[in-house]
Amino acid sequence: xxxxxxxxPDYRAVATAVFDRQQAMRSLGISIAWLGPxxxxxxxxxxxxxxxQNRLVHAGIITTxxxxxxxxxxxxxxxxxxxxxxxxxxTNLLAPAxxxxxxxxxxxxxxxxxxxxxxxxAFAQTGGAESLVATMTGTLMAMxxxx
Amino acid sequence: xxxxxxxxPDYRAVATAVFDRQQAMRSLGISIAWLGPxxxxxxxxxxxxxxxQNRLVHAGIITTxxxxxxxxxxxxxxxxxxxxxxxxxxTNLLAPAxxxxxxxxxxxxxxxxxxxxxxxxAFAQTGGAESLVATMTGTLMAMxxxx
Amino acid sequence: xxxxxxxxPDYRAVATAVFDRQQAMRSLGISIAWLGPxxxxxxxxxxxxxxxQNRLVHAGIITTxxxxxxxxxxxxxxxxxxxxxxxxxxTNLLAPAxxxxxxxxxxxxxxxxxxxxxxxxAFAQTGGAESLVATMTGTLMAMxxxx
Amino acid sequence: xxxxxxxxPDYRAVATAVFDRQQAMRSLGISIAWLGPxxxxxxxxxxxxxxxQNRLVHAGIITTxxxxxxxxxxxxxxxxxxxxxxxxxxTNLLAPAxxxxxxxxxxxxxxxxxxxxxxxxAFAQTGGAESLVATMTGTLMAMxxxx
Numbered sequence: 001x002x003x004x005x006x007x008x009p010d011y012r013a014v015a016t017a018v019f020d021r022q023q024a025m026r027s028l029g030i031s032i033a034w035l036g037p038x039x040x041x042x043x044x045x046x047x048x049x050x051x052x053q054n055r056l057v058h059a060g061i062i063t064t065x066x067x068x069x070x071x072x073x074x075x076x077x078x079x080x081x082x083x084x085x086x087x088x089x090x091t092n093l094l095a096p097a098x099x100x101x102x103x104x105x106x107x108x109x110x111x112x113x114x115x116x117x118x119x120x121x122a123f124a125q126t127g128g129a130e131s132l133v134a135t136m137t138g139t140l141m142a143m144x145x146x147x
Numbered sequence: 148x149x150x151x152x153x154x155x156p157d158y159r160a161v162a163t164a165v166f167d168r169q170q171a172m173r174s175l176g177i178s179i180a181w182l183g184p185x186x187x188x189x190x191x192x193x194x195x196x197x198x199x200q201n202r203l204v205h206a207g208i209i210t211t212x213x214x215x216x217x218x219x220x221x222x223x224x225x226x227x228x229x230x231x232x233x234x235x236x237x238t239n240l241l242a243p244a245x246x247x248x249x250x251x252x253x254x255x256x257x258x259x260x261x262x263x264x265x266x267x268x269a270f271a272q273t274g275g276a277e278s279l280v281a282t283m284t285g286t287l288m289a290m291x292x293x294x
Numbered sequence: 295x296x297x298x299x300x301x302x303p304d305y306r307a308v309a310t311a312v313f314d315r316q317q318a319m320r321s322l323g324i325s326i327a328w329l330g331p332x333x334x335x336x337x338x339x340x341x342x343x344x345x346x347q348n349r350l351v352h353a354g355i356i357t358t359x360x361x362x363x364x365x366x367x368x369x370x371x372x373x374x375x376x377x378x379x380x381x382x383x384x385t386n387l388l389a390p391a392x393x394x395x396x397x398x399x400x401x402x403x404x405x406x407x408x409x410x411x412x413x414x415x416a417f418a419q420t421g422g423a424e425s426l427v428a429t430m431t432g433t434l435m436a437m438x439x440x441x
Numbered sequence: 442x443x444x445x446x447x448x449x450p451d452y453r454a455v456a457t458a459v460f461d462r463q464q465a466m467r468s469l470g471i472s473i474a475w476l477g478p479x480x481x482x483x484x485x486x487x488x489x490x491x492x493x494q495n496r497l498v499h500a501g502i503i504t505t506x507x508x509x510x511x512x513x514x515x516x517x518x519x520x521x522x523x524x525x526x527x528x529x530x531x532t533n534l535l536a537p538a539x540x541x542x543x544x545x546x547x548x549x550x551x552x553x554x555x556x557x558x559x560x561x562x563a564f565a566q567t568g569g570a571e572s573l574v575a576t577m578t579g580t581l582m583a584m585x586x587x588x
Contacts, residue, residue, distance in 0.1 A: 021200040053168040060211025315494040347462040354505025
């Protein structure tokens with residue numbers, strides 16, 4: 001992965017603030033484990049409340065973590081004053097989402113003035129082991145907030 | 148849309164049972180509004196608890212509704228004894244997910260012995276009006292449950 | 295499908311001109327069968343030269359037809375002076391691409407100032423019958439040509 | 442990337458044979474530059490015949506290279522006697538496909554008995570430099586050939 005120069009020196013503070021304003025993150029117990037320019041690592045404990053019919057975490061909830069990871073990763077590279085919006089993503093589910101905790105790791109592949117392309121992976125963690133359960137590729141858009 | 152002949156005469160009961168076993172649906176307040184062979188319509192009230200940074204419904208939560216709609220639609224056409232699993236989906240976000248209620252409507256386009264292809268749309272509803280906010284295309288897999 | 299009002303009164307002439315400048319269309323023998331605001335229908339004869347290992351049309355060639363159909367459909371709704379660019383697409387392959395001729399039909403679902411979302415379907419035609427072989431959803435971007 | 446153990450000791454010969462049976466590869470001048478278990482690197486010279494309206498390589502032709510790369514990469518890990526089929530892919534176009542030559546590099550991320558998940562990247566090469574122009578994620582299926 002290339003490393004990127006953030007255009008907003010306060011990228012860490014504003015990215016954390018955007019994350020904190022997402023009530024869905026609080027509802028799901030998702031927190032930022034690590035944050036850098038164009039990269040983010042989120043953590044989520046397992047909860048039966050987010051399960052599908054086999055007590056695995058619902059693919060949509062895995063996607064929620066992946067999408068936020070992509071959005072925050074993209075946002076760290078945007079100029080001050082912009083907001084971030086998801087245009088599209090694809091999730092591939094590779095293994096049952098079964099674990100004590102989950103990690104959602106996103107990295108910007110191609111930042112752009114309007115569109116940013118990110119990749120992310122979701123891992124299930126049990127004890128000290130982790131395994132890949134899903135991937136996302138997504139397009140994020142920088143938006144001037146409406147006044 | 149073509150109309151399909153369910154292979155399981157009890158499709159309605161088993162599809163409803165699979166839906167009811169998804170705790171994520173209960174947590175999000177999602178219910179089945181309508182169900183037919185290869186088609187399903189889900190309903191969800193707005194809740195600030197599922198919002199992103201602008202109090203819109205999080206793209207991942209919209210995806211959760213769309214994915215369940217696709218899964219249940221595919222499941223109605225599967226033979227008795229099978230379970231359904233999501234292989235992949237893409238979500239395109241077309242408009243801000245702002246509304247009092249949301250509808251997630253999925254239809255099977257191509258059922259198959261192993262893989263089923265579905266399309267779904269998410270609509271935001273306010274008063275009597277509704278507008279398209281997102282689309283999904285997804286691949287679902289029929290699985291013999293492990294004994 | 296909604297019907298759209300083209301912003302460029304010459305949409306038909308400029309969309310046809312963009313299509314004609316695509317040498318890939320000539321190489322593949324693809325032509326415009328029908329064109330309207332936000333909609334296009336392309337036609338391609340079968341040729342063994344575009345086949346994969348089983349003499350079916352290669353999924354990438356089917357995608358080439360679908361992508362051009364989406365691009366031209368999006369382009370018909372763009373203001374004069376803009377160019378069109380593909381941001382992303384997903385293709386789902388639903389049946390073997392086996393036929394005497396192929397049709398690629400695209401329709402704009404959501405036009406936008408910057409991004410336009412399209413859906414397209416590929417059909418194989420043999421004798422008088424046709425069958426769905428693939429679908430595409432894609433995002434197209436309007437670009438001011440560089441001076 | 443993990444490294445994989447091929448189940449077919451003749452994987453190199455059969456993968457090369459499947460590639461050679463794809464007439465589309467010959468038509469486009471695509472060749473195998475490198476092949477290993479679960480990985481493949483294809484090469485294509487630029488030709489104006491595959492261009493879109495700005496003399497860039499058409500996104501569908503880039504996709505054709507990426508899809509074959511994914512298919513062959515997946516095929517190297519399949520048991521003897523199986524054929525490979527594309528279920529779906531998403532292509533994200535990141536930069537203009539402008540170059541003297543193109544490389545399509547695919548790697549299996551998750552092999553499976555029925556479904557295999559691959560990632561691929563397309564690079565444009567000019568002189569000694571190369572740049573990323575597109576990415577693909579795709580699902581491939583192992584098929585017992587019909588007798």
